[in-house]
Amino acid sequence: MTSNSVSVDQHYDLIILGTGSGNSIPGPEFDDKSIAIIEKGAFGGTCLNVGCIPTKMYVYAADLALETRESSRLGIDAQVNAVDWPGIVNRVFDQRIDLIAKGGEEYRRGEQTPNIDVYDQHARFVAPRTLQTGQGAQTKTISADQIVLAAGSRPFIPEIIAESGVHFHTNEDIMRLTRQPKSIVIIGGGYIAMEFAHVFEALGTKVSIIARSELLRHLDTDLREPFNELADQRYDVHRGRNITAVSQNEQEVSVTLDNGSIVSAEVMLVATGRTPNGDELDLELGGIESTNGRVSIDEFGRSTSAQSVWALGDISSPYLLKHVANAEMRAVRHNLLNPENMKKMPHEHVPAAVFTHPQIAYVGMTEQEAREAGHDITVKVQKYGDVAYGWAMEDQSGIAKLIADKNTGKLLGAHYMGPQASTLIQQMITVMAFGLDVRDVATEQYWIHPALPEVTENALLGLDFS
């Protein structure tokens, strides 16, 4: 079989590149289709193997260690004697994550999905809808009527670090260190950097952070400023700095900053953003438009240039969030099956959480964005410490910030920083998704007294519609 003068070993109805969200496409509705799934790494993609899921397992242990350390404010004299880092690695990966990844691969290779072939080598386009990949040592060229690109993203490594030859870690291997480092220098100030900073500091590692701007710089100002102050108290933070040199000796890695200071630590974590994997796929040979590795798609998930090519998740989406990738996957799955009645990629009211300390979660606009968008707004910043459950927590820093449109009563943005932020936000996601009027939300339902959601109740009541 040939396609554009390339010799093709096998043709499929559908090729799916990547097994993060992409692997959820083939359900019973696809049983009559021949499908190739390509995965050069572990089944499950970034989220399962090196992202959201294992990080939360580390974060939760870190939360508890930190709470134990801070329990004297509550009248509890408690201490962390030791952290069993290898035990955590074992619990997270050997006993949980790796089994799921392996199970996922075995399922796709097994008898229950006889219509699916698995390819385990890197893939690149050699012609439209035609990819060269492989199975073990065997190179194979395969083509399909439809192709779904769901190959994700990878850590971006600044040139000065990549070219230094210095040993560094990323989210892909930092959680599998054989022992907990005494010190770590984290390059970056985004959510991955802040989650690992919390994890390591809480577990007893000395943490230095080097960031070009403020930490979590995209946050609403009322969260960003106190977050940065709290970070200064906890970590050795070098903010607004660029790196001029990186070196290494037997004991440690050293980073020289543009103000001449040198930051040294036993290990280095690079968390300076992510880059979509499209640049590794020879997309141009498939006729697929992209920008810096990000596949260009329309509102339905279709390549803007190549017919019957789709993309979802980090390779095409600016969100870099698993729940967005999953939602895009559901849209693309629907659209593959219902070309006459397609659904748009759902990009409204996208929430996010940062599982650092304090925990952060938000949905919708920041106050500044709401003003810039021309809304006549009302804003309330409610402290956890001013509701009864916050008293119980002896909480000093938690806040909920709500932003609503004065004319419509609609919620424009919700921002939480503090315990259970990622749980509290979900109610506000509902409010936004269903277009409820915040004046009714405040008063037309019960709020359990004295539970933590009274933070939200008081924030809602504090919105001024006069």
Place this chain on the structure above:
Amino acid sequence: MTSNSVSVDQHYDLIILGTGSGNSIPGPEFDDKSIAIIEKGAFGGTCLNVGCIPTKMYVYAADLALETRESSRLGIDAQVNAVDWPGIVNRVFDQRIDLIAKGGEEYRRGEQTPNIDVYDQHARFVAPRTLQTGQGAQTKTISADQIVLAAGSRPFIPEIIAESGVHFHTNEDIMRLTRQPKSIVIIGGGYIAMEFAHVFEALGTKVSIIARSELLRHLDTDLREPFNELADQRYDVHRGRNITAVSQNEQEVSVTLDNGSIVSAEVMLVATGRTPNGDELDLELGGIESTNGRVSIDEFGRSTSAQSVWALGDISSPYLLKHVANAEMRAVRHNLLNPENMKKMPHEHVPAAVFTHPQIAYVGMTEQEAREAGHDITVKVQKYGDVAYGWAMEDQSGIAKLIADKNTGKLLGAHYMGPQASTLIQQMITVMAFGLDVRDVATEQYWIHPALPEVTENALLGLDFS
């Protein structure tokens, strides 16, 4: 001045009996009214002084102590060295609660509310809308055009204990013990009993529980059964037992059960329910109907027998919940000001939480109630342990149970047992209050991955409407 041949010292527009929720009635709208507030105890009532608020402050410390003890499952070797019980008492009462109660009283006695007089002695009716009370040593008889009864409830003490002469504690004094007891026997299996059982056991006191039936017997079966199993592992539980004798020596209190066994402990806590305070007010002299101390009211909060007499909160409400008392207060406040346009007492979708361990929260019907009400239902019990955040928690017992009407898609009941139950429930209260269709709630909004509300998402997705 006289009223029905009783000599009246002063007549008011409004008398409010009790300063729990009742104290929130006089706002600016009442500035032109003469008001008497009667409070024989501490300002703020049960919730502030001996109820929901201080208990949560003990519970949160207990939560943390228990989490520390159980942290080895997460790879953290931590321990509680000691509990500073007097420090907790000081923090909760001297530094917080007592200051608020005192501030509340000073405010009402002060210049900012010149239209309000405070009476600080026990009150009882001597004629319709006429009460005998006092200020310090001075007895006063006062009357009013309108009377609001908000005098709450008190612990119910079984006769066998009351008559034994044995020293016992209730929620009113147990939190102010000068030192933490080595052992405690708790009489009762309701929410107050279960909150204190958790507090004391977590802080290191040996806890025995004597209950006539199952613990938290009103819970949905799918929560009640595992809760009772967990309680058996943690406490010395004597279930389905009546008390036949109570005695005391210098060291301990001993309780003899109807099976002959004897349960002894350093202190005894009686938490066998609450009784409304109407029986202490000579209501019949005010022409006010009541049953076992509970004032009979109509849907607007008016006495069913006495004109211009209102009641709210535990003295008249079967709910015994602060958020209900507050909601009833808002209705009565509105009705006092708007007699031509009254609001009903809001008794729909009333949620509750039990801040024990595991934490419990619920709203709406149990499965059994929904079936008995004739609904065609769909039910899903979702384990925390089957979502990613539950993996991070290494949670073994958490569940969310949702019950929906198959025909309407409306949520009939939501029941949570596990971490953050009282936060998770709030979103379901919103769903119920606004009549959202659970099929839309599951799919028409984002759920942050991997945050704890995925327990709810999966419970919703598990409801079967086929």
